[in-house]
Amino acid sequence: MSFYLGPTRPVTSLSTWEEVELAAQGGLLEENQWVELKKDLGPANKAVNTELAKDLASLSVDGGLLIFGVADDGTPVGCDAEAIIPRISQVAGHGITPALSPVIHNPIPHPEDPGKAVLIVAVPASPVGPHMVDDRYWGRSSHGKQVLSDPDVRRLLLLRAAAQEGFEDRLRALAADDPLDSRVVGGPENGHLYVLAEPLGPIPHPHPLSDADLLREQLRKVSPSGWRSGLEKCSSSGRDPDGAALVTIAEEVAADRERGLTFVSLKDDGRLVVVSGGATAVLPQRGGEHRGILIGLITRLTYQTLQLVRNLSLDAWGYQGPWQVGVLATDLRGLPPLLDALDSVGEYRAADYQRTIVTTPATWGGSGSADEAAEQLLSGFFRGLGIDGWSVDVMLRRHG
Numbered sequence: 001m002s003f004y005l006g007p008t009r010p011v012t013s014l015s016t017w018e019e020v021e022l023a024a025q026g027g028l029l030e031e032n033q034w035v036e037l038k039k040d041l042g043p044a045n046k047a048v049n050t051e052l053a054k055d056l057a058s059l060s061v062d063g064g065l066l067i068f069g070v071a072d073d074g075t076p077v078g079c080d081a082e083a084i085i086p087r088i089s090q091v092a093g094h095g096i097t098p099a100l101s102p103v104i105h106n107p108i109p110h111p112e113d114p115g116k117a118v119l120i121v122a123v124p125a126s127p128v129g130p131h132m133v134d135d136r137y138w139g140r141s142s143h144g145k146q147v148l149s150d151p152d153v154r155r156l157l158l159l160r161a162a163a164q165e166g167f168e169d170r171l172r173a174l175a176a177d178d179p180l181d182s183r184v185v186g187g188p189e190n191g192h193l194y195v196l197a198e199p200l201g202p203i204p205h206p207h208p209l210s211d212a213d214l215l216r217e218q219l220r221k222v223s224p225s226g227w228r229s230g231l232e233k234c235s236s237s238g239r240d241p242d243g244a245a246l247v248t249i250a251e252e253v254a255a256d257r258e259r260g261l262t263f264v265s266l267k268d269d270g271r272l273v274v275v276s277g278g279a280t281a282v283l284p285q286r287g288g289e290h291r292g293i294l295i296g297l298i299t300r301l302t303y304q305t306l307q308l309v310r311n312l313s314l315d316a317w318g319y320q321g322p323w324q325v326g327v328l329a330t331d332l333r334g335l336p337p338l339l340d341a342l343d344s345v346g347e348y349r350a351a352d353y354q355r356t357i358v359t360t361p362a363t364w365g366g367s368g369s370a371d372e373a374a375e376q377l378l379s380g381f382f383r384g385l386g387i388d389g390w391s392v393d394v395m396l397r398r399h400g
Helices: 017-025 046-059 081-094 150-164 167-176 212-219 255-260 295-316 371-384 392-399
Strands: 035-038 064-068 117-123 136-141 144-147 193-199 243-247 262-267 272-276 280-285 288-293 323-329 353-359
Touching (some): 081 117, 212 295, 255 280, 262 295, 295 323, 295 371, 323 371, 371 392
Antiparallel strands (some): 064 117, 243 262, 262 272
């Protein structure tokens, strides 16, 4: 797992004791606005728990790390991590207003003392912050935690509201200014899929965040799709003035190849946009040509986009915070899914399908699985097709 340790430090892997020691020797483990070090937590009393709550609340403004088992000079010494973990969860849930949900990573065991470990607690930038402890709001400076002034609180509340406001309008705007429209000779004929992902907290990383080589590198890590329009097949330049963009096919295509078009753009501010020309299509079926919904393609590209969000967030940037993710599939009304296994399923009754969620990739588990987030995004879509008993996993295995 990679972590952000501050603007003058590289994103650093801290998964083993050796990596923690190397980070310490390199001067990377020092307290600052994004990192708080503690040799141990201390006794379970009100004063210690209150200080812990203040640490957690202060880190939630911009996101950061609370690292136990490391001395003030950055030397890893270990602590009783198993005893600390339940106290962190309890304090985060009951000692802070609103409650926090920090990401408690697996302890990194001491190589010589099985009773000790380094424990890394990631506190994502909170979409509902700032947070209060002892009737005061807490933030951080380069010197550690501090009480926020009233102007600081008002500024943060306005920034949080602005980050979330209008997300669905921005998702809809993708359809109004579709980057694939000019790539289809004679104009588009299919319904399209749009996926928008925006980080809800600041990404403390050198700007701009967009980089074509980084995008290609992270695309290679997503699961192969089985569809010719999968994200991993985006390799040609998409020429986006707002960021790094790639497409599956560089030249203009005829309408019968529209479903093979996929566009992915990583914007300068960290937003991610994916557009597919194949939400619907005309395909040979039962001896003739039929227009229908490419439910397998929609499922796979949604899942792959979430994988890409996870890869960029955790591996490339060390950003542990939440994302807002939305899916929009257009021109669906009256169309059946184009899958032989779903002959008995009826037609979709709405013009479009749209769903948005807030999700934190750092909480998806050690495997980085996007299953649950994909299920949240697509469950209503499956229900609208009369297959609400199906899961994303089943759809990917049968039709991905």
